[in-house]
Amino acid sequence: MEPLSNKRKLIEVKPLNFWERAYLPAIGQGLSITMKHFFKKDVTIRYPEQKREFSENFRGLHSLKRDEDGRERCTACGLCALSCPAEAITMTAAERQKGEENLYREEKYAAVYEINMLRCIFCGLCEEACPKEAIYLDGDIVPTDFTRKDFIYGKDKLVEPPLNQ
Amino acid sequence: MELSDLIIKLVLVLVIFAISLVVAMYSTYAERKVAAFLQDRVGPNRAGPFGILQPLADGAKMFMKEEIIPTRASGFLFVVGPSLAIMTACIGSAVIPWGPQMQIGSRVIDLQVTDINVGILYIFGVVSLGVYGIMIGGWASNNKYSLMGAIRAASQSISYEISMGLSIIALLMLTGTLSLKEIAEQQHGWHWNVIYQPLGFLIFMVCAFAETNRSPFDLPECETELVGGYHTEYSSMKLGFYLFAEYINMFVSSAVMATLYWGGYNYPGMDWVAAHAGPTIAPIVGVIVLFAKIFAFIFFFMWVRWTIPRFRYDQLMHLGWKKLIPLAIANIVLTGVIATLIKHFA
Numbered sequence: 301m302e303p304l305s306n307k308r309k310l311i312e313v314k315p316l317n318f319w320e321r322a323y324l325p326a327i328g329q330g331l332s333i334t335m336k337h338f339f340k341k342d343v344t345i346r347y348p349e350q351k352r353e354f355s356e357n358f359r360g361l362h363s364l365k366r367d368e369d370g371r372e373r374c375t376a377c378g379l380c381a382l383s384c385p386a387e388a389i390t391m392t393a394a395e396r397q398k399g400e401e402n403l404y405r406e407e408k409y410a411a412v413y414e415i416n417m418l419r420c421i422f423c424g425l426c427e428e429a430c431p432k433e434a435i436y437l438d439g440d441i442v443p444t445d446f447t448r449k450d451f452i453y454g455k456d457k458l459v460e461p462p463l464n465q
Numbered sequence: 466m467e468l469s470d471l472i473i474k475l476v477l478v479l480v481i482f483a484i485s486l487v488v489a490m491y492s493t494y495a496e497r498k499v500a501a502f503l504q505d506r507v508g509p510n511r512a513g514p515f516g517i518l519q520p521l522a523d524g525a526k527m528f529m530k531e532e533i534i535p536t537r538a539s540g541f542l543f544v545v546g547p548s549l550a551i552m553t554a555c556i557g558s559a560v561i562p563w564g565p566q567m568q569i570g571s572r573v574i575d576l577q578v579t580d581i582n583v584g585i586l587y588i589f590g591v592v593s594l595g596v597y598g599i600m601i602g603g604w605a606s607n608n609k610y611s612l613m614g615a616i617r618a619a620s621q622s623i624s625y626e627i628s629m630g631l632s633i634i635a636l637l638m639l640t641g642t643l644s645l646k647e648i649a650e651q652q653h654g655w656h657w658n659v660i661y662q663p664l665g666f667l668i669f670m671v672c673a674f675a676e677t678n679r680s681p682f683d684l685p686e687c688e689t690e691l692v693g694g695y696h697t698e699y700s701s702m703k704l705g706f707y708l709f710a711e712y713i714n715m716f717v718s719s720a721v722m723a724t725l726y727w728g729g730y731n732y733p734g735m736d737w738v739a740a741h742a743g744p745t746i747a748p749i750v751g752v753i754v755l756f757a758k759i760f761a762f763i764f765f766f767m768w769v770r771w772t773i774p775r776f777r778y779d780q781l782m783h784l785g786w787k788k789l790i791p792l793a794i795a796n797i798v799l800t801g802v803i804a805t806l807i808k809h810f811a
Contacts, residue, residue: 327772327773330772333772334768335503335768337502337505338499338502338503340505342501342505343506344506344507346507346510
């Protein structure tokens with residue numbers, strides 16, 4: 301058959317010679333390789349004490365952002381929930397009352413905002429869909445828990461702490 | 466035998482028993498540490514400094530775990546299996562000379578439980594009994610995988626015992642005795658048998674790997690093919706006993722290899738030490754030397770385990786029957802010819 305490229309390599313199957321059949325030189329070589337590793341530095345990161353640096357574009361826990369005046373950016377438009385392929389986001393919108401201008405940026409805000417961390421696949425589409433730059437996946441990994449209901453994160457866990465704190 | 470002699474022997478038995486248990490216990494720790502170091506990892510390091518207390522934690526865990534005896538299993542044999550395995554592993558150490566004669570006050574003590582004149586045969590007998598533990602365990606589990614593992618263990622043990630015996634014969638032709646004590650004495654200083662019997666030692670070592678079911682010959686517990694092998698159905702300390710027996714076996718076979726081929730408690734310059742340190746301290750140095758050799762062998766066992774992949778079963782049988790046995794016989798002939806020539810011309 302005509303070769304598709306000139307990268308083809310002819311492999312010759314030679315019968316093993318005596319030393320190869322005796323295995324011992326190969327075993328000795330293998331032992332020397334493992335012995336070299338015995339003296340190498342270990343590559344372990346001792347997890348709870350040490351943590352590996354996340355990469356720049358690591359997508360971790362979600363956080364709902366505030367603007368420069370400390371007001372919540374989210375306007376409960378629902379685009380994040382719409383874009384979410386795992387349907388992990390639910391929210392209830394509410395109207396801003398008089399006197400709450402320092403809490404919410406626009407007239408509409410999310411009274412309830414919940415992300416089910418068991419469903420979330422950390423794809424980052426909510427982040428991309430958000431027109432208000434209100435949600436970012438810039439947190440840590442999701443901590444463990446014992447019950448399913450504890451994985452539904454409400455605003456108490458998602459919203460950034462206020463600026464003046 | 467006087468009462469005092471009896472007490473000394475009893476103490477010696479207890480000490481050796483305790484030492485082999487402790488060595489086996491810490492072999493499990495060492496195994497994990499060695500594996501970790503060979504793979505650029507850390508290994509157990511949580512329990513105590515450097516994870517020193519890990520074997521205790523493991524032991525506690527083993528005892529705490531639920532004990533399961535399968536309904537269809539033969540209850541009595543199911544319990545007998547692991548006990549037999551660990552018992553046969555322990556009694557092998559009785560004939561190993563741990564050191565030269567030690568003098569305390571006016572009393573001369575043999576650092577050996579018993580010096581029987583068929584020491585090697587005794588070891589072989591005990592080692593071949595060890596397979597009953599595995600066989601009974603595998604059979605009593607009433608599980609096909611366990612049975613397969615047990616059958617493998619049995620056929621492997623029998624196959625390798627032949628070449629092991631044959632490799633010993635060449636050694637016996639040189640030493641002229643079956644007593645381990647005398648064999649050890651003959652290797653005074655640096656006249657170690659491995660110098661005269663390198664091929665025999667190699668065969669013996671390969672067979673020792675197979676007899677102790679250590680990798681690359683650990684086919685009885687080959688988890689990819691047999692789930693867990695002969696101990697699939699075992700849980701808690703009964704499983705622990707099987708694993709423990711393997712480590713004790715490793716310790717005893719290391720001791721046997723060190724005694725038969727690597728000079729036992731002998732080391733270069735031992736006469737000088739004996740003259741300067743006196744008859745009480747010098748034997749202790751000998752014991753330390755022997756243990757250093759044993760630990761080196763145990764390390765080698767582990768080193769090999771984490772280097773060489775497991776054999777396929779037909780390869781194992783091929784190596785045992787078609788390679789090692791002819792090689793061992795050739796070694797006997799070679800030893801005979803050379804020994805005769807040396808006797809004739811020298």
